[in-house]
Amino acid sequence: MSLPKLHVENVSKRFNLEQGESLLAVQEVSLTVQPNEFVSLLGPSGCGKSTILMMAAGLEEISEGRIRVDGREIEGPGLDRGVVFQSYTLFPWLTVAENVRFALKKSGMDAARQDELVRRHLELVGLADFAAAYPNQLSGGMRQRVAIARALVYRPQILLMDEPFGALDAQTRMLMQELLLEVWQKDRTTVLFVTHDVDEAILLSDRIYVMTARPGRIKAELRVDLPRPRRWLETEGSARFTELRREALRLLHEEVRRAADTSAG
Amino acid sequence: MKKNSSHLLELRRPIPPAWYWGAGLGFIGIFLLAWFLLTSLGVVPRIFLPSPLAVWNELLRQAQSGILWQDASVSLYRIFIGWLISTLLAVPIGILMGNFHFFEGLFEPFIDLVRYMPAVAFVPLTILWLGVGDTQKFAILFIGTFFQEVLLIMDNVKTVPRELIQVSSTFGLSKWEILRDVILRAAMPGIWDTFRITLGWAWTYLVVAELVAASVGLGYRIMRAQRFLETETIILGILIIGAMGLLTDYLFKMTYKKLFRWAVQSR
Numbered sequence: 001m002s003l004p005k006l007h008v009e010n011v012s013k014r015f016n017l018e019q020g021e022s023l024l025a026v027q028e029v030s031l032t033v034q035p036n037e038f039v040s041l042l043g044p045s046g047c048g049k050s051t052i053l054m055m056a057a058g059l060e061e062i063s064e065g066r067i068r069v070d071g072r073e074i075e076g077p078g079l080d081r082g083v084v085f086q087s088y089t090l091f092p093w094l095t096v097a098e099n100v101r102f103a104l105k106k107s108g109m110d111a112a113r114q115d116e117l118v119r120r121h122l123e124l125v126g127l128a129d130f131a132a133a134y135p136n137q138l139s140g141g142m143r144q145r146v147a148i149a150r151a152l153v154y155r156p157q158i159l160l161m162d163e164p165f166g167a168l169d170a171q172t173r174m175l176m177q178e179l180l181l182e183v184w185q186k187d188r189t190t191v192l193f194v195t196h197d198v199d200e201a202i203l204l205s206d207r208i209y210v211m212t213a214r215p216g217r218i219k220a221e222l223r224v225d226l227p228r229p230r231r232w233l234e235t236e237g238s239a240r241f242t243e244l245r246r247e248a249l250r251l252l253h254e255e256v257r258r259a260a261d262t263s264a265g
Numbered sequence: 266m267k268k269n270s271s272h273l274l275e276l277r278r279p280i281p282p283a284w285y286w287g288a289g290l291g292f293i294g295i296f297l298l299a300w301f302l303l304t305s306l307g308v309v310p311r312i313f314l315p316s317p318l319a320v321w322n323e324l325l326r327q328a329q330s331g332i333l334w335q336d337a338s339v340s341l342y343r344i345f346i347g348w349l350i351s352t353l354l355a356v357p358i359g360i361l362m363g364n365f366h367f368f369e370g371l372f373e374p375f376i377d378l379v380r381y382m383p384a385v386a387f388v389p390l391t392i393l394w395l396g397v398g399d400t401q402k403f404a405i406l407f408i409g410t411f412f413q414e415v416l417l418i419m420d421n422v423k424t425v426p427r428e429l430i431q432v433s434s435t436f437g438l439s440k441w442e443i444l445r446d447v448i449l450r451a452a453m454p455g456i457w458d459t460f461r462i463t464l465g466w467a468w469t470y471l472v473v474a475e476l477v478a479a480s481v482g483l484g485y486r487i488m489r490a491q492r493f494l495e496t497e498t499i500i501l502g503i504l505i506i507g508a509m510g511l512l513t514d515y516l517f518k519m520t521y522k523k524l525f526r527w528a529v530q531s532r
Contacts, residue, residue: 059431077434089432093450093527106437134527154436 003071004032005158005190006056011065013051025051027215028065033158036188040201040208042248044256048216049194050086053162056192057083069157079106082151086163088143090135090150097122097131100150107154121149124183141172145179152183158190165200174232177203185229198248202241203230210251213259220251315497320504323497332486337505340471340483343399347406347474348467352460355411359418363452364444369419380412385473397478409470414463421455422448454521454528461517468510483509 013026026048033039041049054060056067058077067074069081077083090099100118107114122128125145135143144164151159165173177200184191184204195201201208208222226240235241273280297317303309304316311319327333361368387408395401425448433447475484483502490498522529 057431057435059434077431077437079435079437081435083432083435085428085432087426087428089426089428091429091447091450093453093525103436105442136527136529151435 005035005070006033006192007068009066011055011067012063013055014063024215027217029218031209031218033190033192035190038184038191038204038206040193040195040205041211042195042201042208042252043211043216044213044259045196047211047213049211050162053160053192053194057081057160079154080157082156082159084147084151084161084164086166090143090146092135095132095134096127096146099146100153103150103154117153121153125149140168141176144176161191161193163194178231181230198245198252202244203235210248213255222248312494312496315500319497320500323501335481336483336486339481343402343474344406344467344471347403348410348464350403351407351411351414355414355418359415360422363419363422364448376412376415384409384470388476392478402474405474406467406470410463410467414459417459418456421452421459424455425451454525457521461514464513465510468506471506
């Protein structure tokens with residue numbers, strides 16, 4: 001097997017609480033994402049999946065273990081990784097085009113090249129006509145499309161997505177998932193995608209890591225052998241999708257139940 | 266639900282604008298009418314409360330003699346400079362406190378201690394330290410404004426969402442670049458609103474600042490009239506300070522809408 005794009009090795013995360021107590025959020029997690037692979041982290045709420053992503057982004061300190069990108073251990077955030085958050089993170093004082101361009105501040109490219117990249121990435125997410133609009137004029141789905149364009153524009157080695165469609169309504173979310181697949185199909189950027197939505201994980205991914213309830217560990221790994229390109233109507237109707245869905249739901253359900261029991265007790 | 270019945274008192278339901286504005290103006294009208302009746306019918310002696318007409322005449326007298334413009338311009342100057350000194354210090358210190366726990370720890374206990382001290386009690390001390398000139402006026406306005414302003418600016422800075430800062434660091438920006446290009450930009454509308462509020466407070470400290478050792482100014486005019494029981498002058502002074510406060514408030518609100526269109530109705 002080739003060198004993984006992202007390699008999480010025995011990573012644990014402990015949050016310090018008040019009065020010397022601490023909370024083990026993530027316990028000895030190891031996972032890999034191969035070049036051009038789309039991998040999802042699926043788990044119940046509060047299982048630490050977002051924490052793993054934030055550690056990979058260099059935005060959260062790693063308590064134990066290490067994370068490598070292309071074999072190099074990460075130290076803080078870097079331009080080799082692009083991040084898309086669940087909450088809206090556009091700069092409200094900048095237009096759509098200026099938001100995307102902002103990500104190129106440290107690229108050292110000349111202005112013409114930057115403009116060209118911004119234009120191309122806005123076209124990629126279907127928002128070329130909204131280049132001059134401000135974020136408060138856009139719908140939630142459009143804002144996340146800009147955020148995706150902005151995370152891709154500096155051509156990171158890997159795209160880290162933290163429930164990017166979690167705040168959207170069900171219909172918009174389906175459109176966004178298909179749009180993401182189209183975008184991904186074009187350049188196959190390596191993706192690590194965090195979600196608690198089983199269908200979303202199956203539709204998008206090549207592989208899924210299912211996580212346990214807190215403290216988060218890897219419970220199982222599912223290979224999604226559905227043909228690409230995938231679209232909701234065709235893919236969701238296949239027998240294999242139903243099988244995978246049942247398997248993932250079964251794994252996830254045990255953990256959801258366990259999480260509910262422990263928090264109730 | 267029935268149509269056509271007027272829902273003036275439904276929970277949080279908008280009412281027709283005519284009713285909204287009519288009610289507000291009507292209330293002021295009733296207030297003025299009550300004032301007029303109380304004084305013209307002799308219910309309240311003139312020396313306690315002058316009639317609206319007497320206040321109006323006092324306004325004309327002061328406007329014609331030029332006292333009004335002189336008082337207003339001197340007071341405006343004092344307020345502006347006092348507030349400006351406060352703001353020039355509050356902005357950088359508030360920004361440091363809102364972003365670095367070290368500076369919050371360094372300054373906050375001291376500021377919390379000082380901000381409940383009454384500005385008026387500093388009048389004799391400031392005269393002792395600074396004399397009776399404008400510097401002493403600036404000092405009182407500063408004491409009344411600064412310690413609250415710096416805490417408000419700290420809060421403005423703290424409301425910038427964490428994710429905005431995080432996403433900026435993924436673009437490779439240094440902490441100083443994030444501070445300048447992201448946090449400050451994002452906090453600007455809130456800071457502008459703090460300017461509006463604190464300038465309003467400065468107006469309320471004007472009388473305290475001109476309490477003693479002044480020979481001109483809106484606050485001074487009020488204090489002097491007190492000595493001679495010229496109640497119409499006092500009331501006029503109060504109304505003018507109120508009107509000027511309202512005016513500066515309005516100017517900040519208008520410029521806010523112009524400068525920060527992106528922040529209006531966002532989300």
